[in-house]
Amino acid sequence: MNADDPQSRAAQWAAARAGDAGAVAALVREHQRMVYSLGLRILRNRAAAEDLTQDVFMQFYQQIATLDTAAHARHWLCRVATHRAIDQLRRRPPVSTNEDVLSLVDETQAGDPLLAKRLRTLIGDLPPHPRAIVVLRYQEDMEPAEIAELLNMPLNTVKSHLRRALEVLRGRLA
């Protein structure tokens, strides 16, 4: 099945909604990177990110019949993962271990790995909402308007959180 072909995607989506295990597994493999990375970057704890990913996909599986399209599913997963991560951060922030910090360094990616690690640590020090906004903006490449819609926030609030977060990061890197 060609995942880029709209007809194939529609067929795969219909099969997943009907409970086809293979189609559901394909959806999980397609979206788990986004969900897991949101959890990892916002919670800064690998185990907490795995728990969040599992909870989000189990909820997704239970509610798949209520989602209309595959695009809607991606948006739903992004929204639920982000809200759950913010809620968890506010309720009981997970503690980052050395292993978690090391796991955030991906030596295969281009650029300066030490700078990347420092940035991730600084992002992890931001309050929950600015942290989530920075992650959605630069991990998922979402526009501020999309982030505002996803977080149920006024656009200007998102923009000001983003601006202030970038100022803080610049100041701490200086």
Added chain:
Amino acid sequence: MSRDLEQDLRQALKPVDPTPEFTNRLLAKMAAERRAAVSSRRPLLRQMAVAASVLLALGLSWRGYEHQQRARALQAHADLLRALAITNRSLDHAYQTVHSLDADRVHGG
């Protein structure tokens, strides 16, 4: 030091995959959930079949009861007609007796 902070942020926040072991565990858990959902639907189907049988039995009993009631009504109707016929004959007989007695009294007296 960062020349382009936004570019550096994109590099730092590149999405990463969970471990294959985690993915396998997740898919196994979802499969278990599906099996549980299917098996929990089976007793429901059984209960629905029992409920349908009870409803069918009740419907048939009601029809039998109605049929019985109708037969009794017809029987009662026939009994009533028979009673009326007997009453009619008795009245006829009494009338003729009284009439013959009157005639005897007129002719005899």
